[in-house]
Amino acid sequence: MEQHYEAPEGVDVRGRYDSQFARILSRDALQFVANLQREFRGQIRHAMECRCVAQRRYDAGALPGFDTATRFIREGDWVCAPVPPAIANRMVEITGPVERKMVINALNSGAMVFMADFEDALSPSWENLMRGQVNLRDAVNGSIIFEDIERKRTYRLNEKTAKLFVRPRGWHLPEAHILIDGEPATGCLVDFGLYFFHNHAAFRGTQGQGYGPFFYLPKMEHSREARIWNSVFDRAEKLVSIPVGSIRATVLIETLPAAFQMDEILYELRTHSAGLNCGRWDYIFSYVKTLRAHPDRLLPDRVAVGMTQHFMRSYSDLLVRTCHRRRAHAMGGMAAQIPIRNDPAANAAALEAVRRDKMREVRAGHDGTWAAHPGLIADIAEVFTAGLAGRDNLIEAVPREDAEGIGEEDLLQRPRGKRTMEGLRLNTRVGIQYLAAWLAGTGSVPLYNLMEDAATAEISRVQNWQWIRYKAILDGEEVMVAVTPELFARVVEEEMARIEKEVGAEKFRGGAYREACAIFVRQCTAAELDDFLTVDAYKKIVIHHPKAASLL
Template sequence: MVEDLEVLGPTEGYETILTPHALRFVASLVAEHAPRIDALLLRRRELRARYDAGQRPDFLAETADIRAGDWTVAPIPADLLDRRVEITGPVDPKMIINALRSGANVFMADCEDSCAPTWANEIGGQLALYHAVRRALTFDDPITGKHYALDDGDGAERRLATLMVRPRGLHLPEHHVTFEGRPIPGCLLDFGLYFFHNAAELLARGSGPYFYLPKLESHLEARLWNDVFIRAQDRLGIPRGSIRATVLIETLPAAFEMDEILYELREHSAGLNCGRWDYIFSFIKTFRAHPAFVLPDRAQVGMTQPFMRAYTARVIETCHRRRIHAMGGMAAQIPIKDDPQANRAAMEKVRADKLREVQAGHDGTWVAHPGLIGIAREAFDAHLPGPNQIDVPRDHVRADAAALVAVPEGTRTEEGLRQNVRVGIQYLEAWLSGNGCVPLYSLMEDAATAEISRAQVWQWLAHGAALTDEHGVARVLTRERLHAVIDEELAAIRQRVGADRFDSGRFGPARELFERLSTDDELEDFLTLAAYEQITTVRAPGATNHE
């Protein structure tokens, strides 16, 4: 217990991180900012109710002067000038070591979508980051016996990727820590512990406390984060502007407030990123009540769809006008070792995607696997002679409101349904087992793709979508048909992974959760909120979902 903040999770082994001073710092952030987070989450629900009633997202009249203004964000720190290839992954020691040594320009250590938020994962991740910042992180693999280390032990300096950290979204609580008896926002714990322990050390090493901010839906949420940054820097005597944050534009409402988001964070901004998979999920969620916005198969909703092209073009134009990075999206492919032909086809998809991004104007891109870094770098090196292309204006871009909400075209098929079921249930099974970053069918999946899978099934079912089978016969999706498909796909999964693995896993709870979320009368805002109830080890008094 530190004043009104209480740690309910295990503390043994985490004494370096869960110090009284660090917890007091977190408590000060919670006391000041948690009520604002609650109010902003309430605002989200109110806005979604208006969308359900027929209102459409649009640019804000009250902020027109900000969009028209001739302002720019603060100058970019030296170690963030060149971000042409970024790699992302969860905050486990092996991943952190491999990613920092991968040859990527930036590593985004993820406390959010690729990290199942168990206490061990989140606080163990903080401990790993603490040692990584000091280049003292090591890991001995208990299965292979291989030793991993950031420092080779020969005294030579190694060029490591610049470290950025993504805290959890505003909506996710942390039940293992309470303030005045209520679970605290997970984002304030993630940010607070990392900043308290590492900000001064990072600055001393010529870098800084850099972050990615997920799931923002408005400039008011960006304003909240900016206030958190100011208070945190002032309390620890860190110069203002030391923090830099890239905002993921991965919700449809945020796409209409890009200028305003950058403006709120202009002293602390590191640009915007196209969080493409969450953006598709947000499109479904925003228009959940309207049958005219029912999407085709997930596999057909790619970056060449008009609404996705409009959104990425607007990110680039806005960022370059404000003199900051416009980051591209994730290449989720992973190398296919046992099928050279399939591997070549997958790598060509990556190459084409990254070539499209750099030619469109992006200043950098994401990959999920070290094996893709070379391909992404080759594409950007060929068209990016300098550290970035921020100097290249995109004034011709005119992505209006209609373009941003254009419904993607394509077909809806039973195979698309089966793919959603296969990916969604297997990802949830891994997540419930503590793993948030899962290779499935030659793609690295995280919570965002599972969100698309279950939300799309819900949308098809809620609006009576007809799905075409392999014989060309179209049938309306019903609950009974969905149940039968889940039975069939789970039987196939059991045969593929083996009876022992299947029976010892958490496929039963994963199936129950996926089916419930897909058939509820209303679309749940985040599956991770419902799933979190199954992995938390405490039931704190007053524990409620923040969203």
């Protein structure tokens, strides 16, 4: 007998049928998602069109800046809703994909928060997305177990676990396996809607307003996008009859335009706000993407674009000042390092670099920070425990006077540093290997002692594109070398050979390396820079199963 999802009118599920998925994709849950899609798709479409309009201005020579029309918001005395006691202390947060073992280990890691990621750390295949929803449902109700057959080990939740935040996809990504009124659903509304519908009741308790669920919101470029999210939250709370403000969300400031909209974004979400976060890897990517038509904005090697760059430090300081003025959390950025198990000296140096970075963050006033690996949590917690000095956060601390007066020029200052052949090679090697893993179903990949996700791969892609487009001159060469398509083609050939040697010929032949290479090269050499690498690559992982669709 043919099995299919029981979908409401106007909803067509084209993903593979699975009995576990069917419990997530119930008629009522799909109706909930469809209601959100139908109510907000017009606003979402308008917001995406506004992004394009703004980008055309930047391409014509304009620069992002503070909006004079919303000066009254920036100068007003309003504050966000009080910080919920359940998430007052967020000094160490760990992030990772919604894979079952990862969910258990992250919740058990000793971090205060685990951000379960449907976005940059996840390859959004149908299987990954739906299994992720199953995993989070089981985590929320406490029944999640993972049996590791090879290691003969069973993973379960500890009695004390991290608070769970969920990051849905950005507004720009579709969900091609669920059609609503004949159109692909908005990916973030699918991620948010299914998780919220099945799990909101478990967060009711004694915490009062702001008891959850909790979310992270990615990739915004303007406060109008925050306004949509706030309306989505209001509607979701109303549909299931829970108090307004139960949902709380932290917004990642990870695009250059959003850096000029921090007050406005907090203002739109003030009833549901849980602060802002420095999504610094995506922010670097956005700097290039936004200013792609400005040849005077060439970045140095990726490894040189750290928080000591003036434009990055200014962005961090402005975020802290803005959040604390509005009585909200100011979260720091990701430590992407992972333990180096076969080299104690290199591992010690990497940990020391993490400690220095986190010391800088807590001294800047950040209330907490991110780690990509459980092995970093103890060291980061030690730094932040000392910096917080017995407090849950630094929201009420005396603000730094030197963070006053950050202007447009500070946020836009040209980055400094060298552009080298090794930088071009590393970008190419990392970009191709990450994309190969992503096409094969893995969205968080350890490469060269760092945890790479879509954000870091995007830096590799857009930096290569920028250097090729403007024929950047490489430093450190005996003769003048410009980055041309011909040079890039040679680098790609040599780096593919190196990748094959590093991973082994059998794995290389069986992997998606050549397909990934073709996509990456096309993106790096395109006449016009695509907004997102994953939008192009997503088409490669969509698999429709028409027979699994509901019989309407």
